[in-house]
Amino acid sequence: MPKTITRLFDDYSDATTAVRDLEAFGIDHSNISIVANNAHGGHGTDDHDGVNDDGDVTRGTTTGALLGGAGGLLAGLGLLAIPGLGPIVAAGWLAATAAGAGIGAVGGAATGSLVGALKTAGHTDEEANVYSEGVRRGGTLVSAKVPDDQAAQAEAVLDRTRAVDMSARSAAYRESGWTTFDADAPAYTSDEVDRERGRYTTATASDRS
Numbered sequence: 403m404p405k406t407i408t409r410l411f412d413d414y415s416d417a418t419t420a421v422r423d424l425e426a427f428g429i430d431h432s433n434i435s436i437v438a439n440n441a442h443g444g445h446g447t448d449d450h451d452g453v454n455d456d457g458d459v460t461r462g463t464t465t466g467a468l469l470g471g472a473g474g475l476l477a478g479l480g481l482l483a484i485p486g487l488g489p490i491v492a493a494g495w496l497a498a499t500a501a502g503a504g505i506g507a508v509g510g511a512a513t514g515s516l517v518g519a520l521k522t523a524g525h526t527d528e529e530a531n532v533y534s535e536g537v538r539r540g541g542t543l544v545s546a547k548v549p550d551d552q553a554a555q556a557e558a559v560l561d562r563t564r565a566v567d568m569s570a571r572s573a574a575y576r577e578s579g580w581t582t583f584d585a586d587a588p589a590y591t592s593d594e595v596d597r598e599r600g601r602y603t604t605a606t607a608s609d610r611s
Contacts (some may be wrong), residue, residue: 435494488589
C-alpha cells in the first residue's frame with residue numbers, strides 16, 4: 403500500500419532539488435507533488451500571466467499542468483490561487499486534489515483546500531494544518547506517494563535537502579499565537595514572506611554556531 407511522505411522547505415531551490423532527487427531515485431513524477439508560495443512572482447514560466455489583485459489566476463493553469471507534464475514534474479508547474487495561500491505555483495496530484503482537479507481554475511481562483519487534500523492523502527489534521535500554514539508563510543511543500551518498502555529511502559532523499567523540522571516549526575507558530583490554518587486569512591505579502599523566512603534562517607544559523 404502506498405505511503406504519502408511530505409516535507410516543507412523554506413527555500414524553493416531545496417524543494418526543486420528534492421523533486422529531482424525523488425525522480426532520480428525512481429519515483430514517477432505522477433506520484434510527486436510540489437506546492438510553492440509565489441508571493442514574489444518569481445516561480446513558474448513566462449507562459450503564465452500571473453495572479454491579479456483579487457488573487458485570481460489570469461491565465462495558464464490547466465488540469466494537465468497540475469498533473470505534471472512530460473519531462474518531469476517541474477515541467478508541469480502551473481499558477482493557482484488556493485484560499486488562504488494566495489498566489490502559488492504547483493504541480494502534481496496534491497495540487498490537483500486541492501484545486502478540485504483544476505476544474506474552473508483558468509480565469510478564476512481555485513476553490514479547493516490544501517488542508518483537505520493533505521488529509522485525504524493520509525496526513526493528520528495537525529500535519530495538514532501546519533503544512534498548509536507553512537506554504538502560506540512562504541514555504542514549498544513536496545509530497546510523494548511511495549511503496550511501503552521504499553518509504554524510508556524516500557524520506558532520506560527528502561530530508562537531505564534541508565527539510566523543515568515540523569515539530570519545531572509547529573511549536574514556533576503556536577508560540578506566536580497561531581492555532582490552525584485559516585483559509586479566510588489574508589495571504590502573506592512578499593515583504594511578510596521575507597520577514598518570515600528571515601526569522602527561521604537566523605534561527606538555523608544561530609543553532610549551527
